[in-house]
Amino acid sequence: MTMLDALIIKNQEELASFEKKLDYVFADVSLLQEAFIHSSYAFEQGNDLSRDNETLEFLGDAVLDLTVGHALYLHYPEMQEGDLTQLRAALVKESHLARMAREIDLGPHLLLGRGEDHSQGRMKNSILSCAFEAVMGAIFLDGGYQAVEKVVAKLVVPWFEKRYKALDVADAKSRLQAMLQDLFSEGPTYNLEETSGPDHDKIFTVSVRFRDQVLAQGQAKNKKKAEQLAAAKVVENFDSYNFTGGTESAGD
Numbered sequence: 001m002t003m004l005d006a007l008i009i010k011n012q013e014e015l016a017s018f019e020k021k022l023d024y025v026f027a028d029v030s031l032l033q034e035a036f037i038h039s040s041y042a043f044e045q046g047n048d049l050s051r052d053n054e055t056l057e058f059l060g061d062a063v064l065d066l067t068v069g070h071a072l073y074l075h076y077p078e079m080q081e082g083d084l085t086q087l088r089a090a091l092v093k094e095s096h097l098a099r100m101a102r103e104i105d106l107g108p109h110l111l112l113g114r115g116e117d118h119s120q121g122r123m124k125n126s127i128l129s130c131a132f133e134a135v136m137g138a139i140f141l142d143g144g145y146q147a148v149e150k151v152v153a154k155l156v157v158p159w160f161e162k163r164y165k166a167l168d169v170a171d172a173k174s175r176l177q178a179m180l181q182d183l184f185s186e187g188p189t190y191n192l193e194e195t196s197g198p199d200h201d202k203i204f205t206v207s208v209r210f211r212d213q214v215l216a217q218g219q220a221k222n223k224k225k226a227e228q229l230a231a232a233k234v235v236e237n238f239d240s241y242n243f244t245g246g247t248e249s250a251g252d
Contacts, residue, residue: 003048007111008033014109021104022151024139031056031138038127040113053134060137064092067136067145067152075160086171090163091156097129100155106131172232179238180210188234190227193217206230210243 008015008029015032019025026032035053042052069088076084090096101107107122110131121127140148177187194205206226207214218229234241 003045004030004033004051007037011109018104018106018109022135022139023154024143024147024151026138026142028142031142032135035131035134035138036109036111038110038112038116038121038131040116040121041111044113053131056134056137056141057130058137059140060133060135061092063136063140063145063148064097064133064152064156067148068092068156070149071152071157072160075157076164087160087164090166091159094125094129096159096163097132098125100159101128101132104155106135172228172235175235176208176231176238179235180243184243186211188215188231190230192223208234213243215241215243 011033015026015029018032034051035056037049037052039052039054042049065088068091069084072079072084072088072091076087079087107128110122110127112121112127116127136148136151139151180187188208188210191207191209192204193207195202196205197203201221203219203221204223204226205217205219206223207217208227208230209215216230216233218226218231218233220226220229
């Protein structure tokens, strides 16, 4: 019996429990077990364990790019290529993959070397994101593209709108700049209108202006975020502006 076989027998209940979180049952559960084996653990076992999750991680990275990209294409058929690329990047970046890994409680299933375990390795974004990719790679090898597609629909697709809205706000200033430049060859300006609250919890109110007219205001705990929120309001209601006096609700 190989060490991998022994691990599968030892962790049988844990593996079955994790399959329920994925809503996917492996035909070859050794692939799932391998996805949980960090290189630090495999190294400590020496010749007894020759496999870790790094090659599955490599495969899962590519599989996620394709399946998430496909799901975005179907979900947002009118979205431009650049926006689709940005949104996919936000969904498959390390911090977000780690967040999804925490949602399915992946950390406790990981097999880590003693050093990594003692240094809170189960909480590290780098380790969790790689393990999440490895699980996706394992599903692909076990059940093919459609199997990964179903798991992505369960775990990743529910994040589409949240990530899209976050990107929309984060990129609002550049979007507004491009829209106004295209129409008028001029960009907007931003003005700090008010700072309120105690030093440790200040609120900044910023207005976005075009040709000396206030178009909208944004409030946040830092000026940059307030500017983005103000710009996002204008972008959202862009077609209703005449850009001489703003809209009736511009200062809301």
